[in-house]
Amino acid sequence: MSDNFRLLSQSLLSEDWGKLTKYDFELRLRDGSWQRQSREVYDRGNGATCLLHNLDRDTVLLTRQFRLPALLNGGLTELVETPAGLLEGAEPAERMRLELMEETGYAVSALTHLFDLYMSPGSVSEYLAFFTGEYRDADRVGDGGGDREEGEDIAVLEIGLSHALAMIEAGVIRDAKTVILLQRFALLRSASA
Ligand SMILES: Nc1nc2c(ncn2[C@@H]2O[C@H](COP(=O)(O)OP(=O)(O)O[C@H]3O[C@H](CO)[C@@H](O)[C@H](O)[C@@H]3O)[C@@H](O)[C@H]2O)c(=O)[nH]1
Ligand SMILES: [Mg+2]
The missing domain is CATH 3.90.79.10 (Nucleoside Triphosphate Pyrophosphohydrolase)
Structure with missing residues (x-):
């Protein structure tokens, strides 16, 4: 996906009309260090x-x-x-x-x-x-x-x-x-x- 992104886990929070998923991942910052982050993403297509x-x-x-x-x-x-x-x-x-x-x-x-x-x-x-x-x-x-x-x-x-x-x-x-x-x-x- 990207050399600067490592997916750790994902969990489905809601799936009805659209899909809301929570992602836990590590992101490599501009100084080269890795930071753990968590983001919710709503997917309802394009x-x-x-x-x-x-x-x-x-x-x-x-x-x-x-x-x-x-x-x-x-x-x-x-x-x-x-x-x-x-x-x-x-x-x-x-x-x-x-x-x-x-x-x-x-x-x-x-x-x-x-x-x-x-x-x-x-x-x-x-x-x-x-x-x-x-x-x-x-x-x-x-x-x-x-x-x-x-x-x-x-x-x-x-x-x-x-x-x-x-x-x-x-x-x-x-x-x-x-x-x-x-x-x-x-x-x-x-x-x-
Ligand atoms: N049951 C249900 N129906 C839904 C829901 N959300 C939308 N709908 C139905 O799904 C259809 C969506 O209509 P479209 O004309 O295909 O899409 P839109 O709502 O106009 O969305 C467009 O504009 C959005 C805002 O800019 C855009 O986000 C989207 O991509 C698209 O271009 C409509 O009949 C609407 O009632 C929901 O949560 N539940
Ligand atoms: Mg419309």
């Missing part, structure tokens, strides 16, 4: 997210949905986010296309993969594959909204890119993947202007 943009109207498609962790830690009842989904072992672009259809109702075939980012690497093993794509009115095949049976009740928001950027500054958009994608879009645009 995911994907995508910013869909419409060239004609300069709008983006975002979602608004209930997120229990944000309610518990901040009192927010809903978060505004780019569409996203868990990979569940599937190929990221393929999974993302299905997720876009399910959550936004748009069938978009051409997606551009940007990077894979760890969102909380101190405790969560998951990385997110980031995508961008263009959507046109003709791509709309349904209402979106997510899978009600699975407890999803997603509102689809079509808003101007500049409005979305202002929502970050105003503290209305609080989701990291969404900020990364919107700001990257603005950065590339100002670099090419």
Whole structure:
């Protein structure tokens, strides 16, 4: 795994939706000495997210949905986010296309993969594959909204890119993947202007 890491033992703390495991290990520090450490790691697989943009109207498609962790830690009842989904072992672009259809109702075939980012690497093993794509009115095949049976009740928001950027500054958009994608879009645009 790594010359600077020796796993001593691991114990499963919880296995239900995700898996929480406690690892005891030794880590070689920069001065060459070994230190014993213990860390808990939450594994719920990897995911994907995508910013869909419409060239004609300069709008983006975002979602608004209930997120229990944000309610518990901040009192927010809903978060505004780019569409996203868990990979569940599937190929990221393929999974993302299905997720876009399910959550936004748009069938978009051409997606551009940007990077894979760890969102909380101190405790969560998951990385997110980031995508961008263009959507046109003709791509709309349904209402979106997510899978009600699975407890999803997603509102689809079509808003101007500049409005979305202002929502970050105003503290209305609080989701990291969404900020990364919107700001990257603005950065590339100002670099090419
Ligand atoms: N029973 C049960 N169901 C769960 C649980 N957690 C999530 N689910 C269900 O699992 C599905 C997950 O929906 P997705 O659209 O696939 O994933 P997501 O929650 O949007 O997660 C995406 O965004 C996250 C936040 O940025 C990412 O962490 C994740 O990788 C993914 O990209 C939803 O139907 C949700 O109700 C749980 O603890 N128990
Ligand atoms: Mg989702």
